[in-house]
Amino acid sequence: MATASSIRPPRAALVLLLLALSFSLTLAAHFEGFGSDDLHSAHADAASADDEDDEGLDVELPPPPRISLSTSTPSPPVTTTTTTTSAPNPNPDPNPTLTPPNPTPTLDLWDEDEFEGIPVPEAASSDESSTPAEAAPSDPAADAAAEAAPAPPRRPAELLRAYTVEIACVSFLICFLLNYFTGKRQNEAIALAWATRFATRDSIFDKNFSLLGTGDGKDTPLLMKEGQDVFKFYASGRRYCQGMLATMEMRARHDLLSKLVELVFPRKDTITFEVVMNEEAMDHVMLAVARKKAAKTMQKEERDLQKFAGVLTSAPAGRRWVADELAVVAESKEVAGDMITEAVLDQVLGDKAFEKFGKWFISLHFSDQLAGSYKKVLSFKFVLPDASNMAEMTRLVALVPYYIDLVGRYKLSNHARSKTEAARTKASQEAFREQQGLRQEALQRKKAEKKKLMEEAEAKLSAEALRKKEEKERARQMKKSMPKVKMLRS
Amino acid sequence: MKEATSSGGGGGGGAGVNDPRQPSTARQYTPPKLSPQDLPIDYAGFLAVVFGVLGVMLRYKVCSWIAIIFCAQSLVNMKNFENDLKQLSMAFM
Numbered sequence: 001m002a003t004a005s006s007i008r009p010p011r012a013a014l015v016l017l018l019l020a021l022s023f024s025l026t027l028a029a030h031f032e033g034f035g036s037d038d039l040h041s042a043h044a045d046a047a048s049a050d051d052e053d054d055e056g057l058d059v060e061l062p063p064p065p066r067i068s069l070s071t072s073t074p075s076p077p078v079t080t081t082t083t084t085t086s087a088p089n090p091n092p093d094p095n096p097t098l099t100p101p102n103p104t105p106t107l108d109l110w111d112e113d114e115f116e117g118i119p120v121p122e123a124a125s126s127d128e129s130s131t132p133a134e135a136a137p138s139d140p141a142a143d144a145a146a147e148a149a150p151a152p153p154r155r156p157a158e159l160l161r162a163y164t165v166e167i168a169c170v171s172f173l174i175c176f177l178l179n180y181f182t183g184k185r186q187n188e189a190i191a192l193a194w195a196t197r198f199a200t201r202d203s204i205f206d207k208n209f210s211l212l213g214t215g216d217g218k219d220t221p222l223l224m225k226e227g228q229d230v231f232k233f234y235a236s237g238r239r240y241c242q243g244m245l246a247t248m249e250m251r252a253r254h255d256l257l258s259k260l261v262e263l264v265f266p267r268k269d270t271i272t273f274e275v276v277m278n279e280e281a282m283d284h285v286m287l288a289v290a291r292k293k294a295a296k297t298m299q300k301e302e303r304d305l306q307k308f309a310g311v312l313t314s315a316p317a318g319r320r321w322v323a324d325e326l327a328v329v330a331e332s333k334e335v336a337g338d339m340i341t342e343a344v345l346d347q348v349l350g351d352k353a354f355e356k357f358g359k360w361f362i363s364l365h366f367s368d369q370l371a372g373s374y375k376k377v378l379s380f381k382f383v384l385p386d387a388s389n390m391a392e393m394t395r396l397v398a399l400v401p402y403y404i405d406l407v408g409r410y411k412l413s414n415h416a417r418s419k420t421e422a423a424r425t426k427a428s429q430e431a432f433r434e435q436q437g438l439r440q441e442a443l444q445r446k447k448a449e450k451k452k453l454m455e456e457a458e459a460k461l462s463a464e465a466l467r468k469k470e471e472k473e474r475a476r477q478m479k480k481s482m483p484k485v486k487m488l489r490s
Numbered sequence: 491m492k493e494a495t496s497s498g499g500g501g502g503g504g505a506g507v508n509d510p511r512q513p514s515t516a517r518q519y520t521p522p523k524l525s526p527q528d529l530p531i532d533y534a535g536f537l538a539v540v541f542g543v544l545g546v547m548l549r550y551k552v553c554s555w556i557a558i559i560f561c562a563q564s565l566v567n568m569k570n571f572e573n574d575l576k577q578l579s580m581a582f583m
Contacts, residue, residue, distance in 0.1 A: 165551055165552055165555060166551075166555070169555040169556075169558070169559065172559060173558070173559065173562060176559070176562055176563075176566075177562075180566055207511075208510055208511065209511060209516075210511040210512060210513035210516050211513070211516035211517075211518070213519075214518075214519040215518075215519075224519075225570065226569055226570050227567065227568070227569040227570060228566065228567070229567075230569065234519040236515075236516045236517050236518075236519070237511060237512055237513050237514075237515055237516030237517075238510050238511060238512060238515070239510050239512050239515075242515075242517060243517055243519070245519075252567070254566055255563055255566050255567055256563075257534075257559070257560075257563050258563075258567075373522070401510065404510075405510065
């Protein structure tokens with residue numbers, strides 16, 4: 001700044017030129033981020049070249065070193081204006097003439113990224129008043145100096161502005177942490193309410209299963225927590241089935257970010273019961289019930305339904321049927337009619353009951369051909385109510401043991417059975433063929449790879465060896481073919 | 491409501507045996523075997539790594555902060571069975 005004032009008015013044109021030059025350089029520096037060193041040196045070079053021009057123009061000029069200094073080490077004057085304790089500054093301002101024009105100190109101070117996006121009014125003013133060449137490195141340097149200063153008279157507003165990002169992030173993290181604990185407790189409360197309602201002594205699952213919980217049945221917790229939003233309940237020891245696993249998937253209440261996402265895409269707490277049936281206890285039953293749209297996607301996406309079942313377009317003649325919103329996907333009408341009994345229609349799936357309990361129902365899916373570790377599985381998917389309204393899903397939960405017995409006792413009629421049998425043998429044959437095809441493909445691929453490897457190895461041999469080999473081959477073939485010809489002639 | 495429960499559960503057991511329980515067939519729960527490849531993708535962890543690298547490479551402080559936030563999310567969403575599969579130590583740098 002001192003040098004800036006020493007420059008005389010006649011050189012206004014030159015100053016303007018410098019201004020333009022340095023402005024473009026500053027822009028470049030701001031966009032680049034990297035290679036600021038090069039920029040600086042280029043800067044300094046350009047400035048010093050201009051200084052030489054200066055000398056040619058004006059004789060009364062102060063010695064060039066001063067000007068070149070002003071361009072390369074612009075920080076000292078700025079630091080003096082803002083603070084007195086800028087420790088990292090190696091150029092003490094009392095004797096600025098002694099310091100050589102090295103770009104490193106400015107680099108040290110100029111940590112542009114650290115103070116990006118923070119508007120500083122003083123920097124702007126210095127921009128206008130100082131030499132244009134100085135403008136580029138000066139404002140971040142000023143910031144750096146100002147930041148480094150432990151001076152108490154800084155206004156809190158300024159401090160706030162300087163640490164906006166940090167303050168925002170830390171406060172967000174604190175919110176995140178608080179939300180984690182409250183959300184965790186909420187999820188646990190819902191899961192516990194469910195367990196106390198349906199899995200304690202003399203409740204529905206206690207009456208139906210002899211082993212409750214994931215342990216050995218004595219003094220083990222009923223619920224297994226598999227994450228902050230996933231709880232599992234296991235029960236076993238009942239006729240017709242091997243075991244039942246209920247998985248509660250809660251909304252991610254413990255996770256603030258997911259919560260924000262859920263504002264846009266709402267989710268519900270769900271519970272899925274998966275009952276693994278005994279091999280001999282389940283006949284060919286393939287049935288799914290869900291809301292119309294969901295049923296269609298299920299039919300398309302679930303492999304077993306896709307292969308064996310289709311959406312039933314009409315109800316079996318002369319019968320009360322499920323509510324209008326629901327669609328049934330089944331292998332045959334007979335199975336659907338036998339599975340969706342009057343009792344079920346009365347309790348849940350009929351028109352009247354569904355009005356009341358439909359909001360808790362998502363889907364049923366019974367299958368004896370499920371792709372997975374177990375083939376014969378009944379799965380029920382429901383929405384979990386709040387902790388206080390758990391009683392509302394009692395009827396839905398009662399469907400689970402009801403269907404275990406119903407499916408376990410069910411036998412198809414001979415006519416239907418022959419049909420389903422045919423479909424299953426066909427499917428298994430197809431699967432077998434597919435597998436064979438795959439195996440063959442794999443074999444072929446292996447062969448091709450081997451061949452390729454051999455070829456590569458051959459290619460690696462030197463041309464000389466190759467030629468020799470070919471010759472040998474040709475000779476052998478000639479030999480091979482010669483006698484044949486002879487034989488023919490003779 | 492109680493009626494419904496008993497009709498659902500008890501109604502099924504109408505064929506002579508009233509108690510459907512069979513303690514002899516009870517099996518203990520065996521958690522499904524999981525290989526590290528089958529685990530659900532940890533999007534938050536992935537984003538944390540991406541932002542962390544961005545933060546270091548471009549020296550943007552905001553990126554690093556975002557990385558820390560995603561890292562926290564990833565930690566919070568971790569399942570119990572992943573504990574031994576994953577290493578916690580590298581999380582916060």
